[in-house]
Amino acid sequence: MITVGLRSHFVAAYHAAPLLITNGHGLIVNTGYYGAVSYHYGPAYAPQKAGADKMAADMAKELRPFNVAAISIWMGPLDTERARAYLAAAGGRSQLRR
Numbered sequence: 001m002i003t004v005g006l007r008s009h010f011v012a013a014y015h016a017a018p019l020l021i022t023n024g025h026g027l028i029v030n031t032g033y034y035g036a037v038s039y040h041y042g043p044a045y046a047p048q049k050a051g052a053d054k055m056a057a058d059m060a061k062e063l064r065p066f067n068v069a070a071i072s073i074w075m076g077p078l079d080t081e082r083a084r085a086y087l088a089a090a091g092g093r094s095q096l097r098r
Contacts, residue, residue: 001048021066030056032072
C-alpha cells in the first residue's frame with residue numbers, strides 16, 4: 001500500500017509539478033478514501049489513504065504561489081469490470097449505475 005499507492009502519488013506529483021509550474025497553472029489530484037479516517041480493510045490501508053490526503057494538503061500549500069492546486073478526492077465505489085465481477089461472484093446484484 002505504501003510502496004505502490006503512496007509513493008506513486010508522490011513520484012507522479014514530483015514529475016508533474018515542474019511542468020505545471022512552467023505552464024503557469026495546473027491541478028494535481030490524489031485519490032483518497034474514507035478509510036483515512038475510519039477503520040477499513042485493516043491497519044495497512046489507512047496510512048496510505050491518510051498519507052495521500054496529507055500530501056495533497058501540503059503540496060497545495062507549497063504550490064499555491066505558482067498557481068498550481070493539489071487536492072485529494074474520495075471517489076467511493078467505482079463501476080468497473082472488476083467490481084462487477086466481484087459482486088456477481090459474491091451473489092450480489094450490482095448497485096452501480098452508469
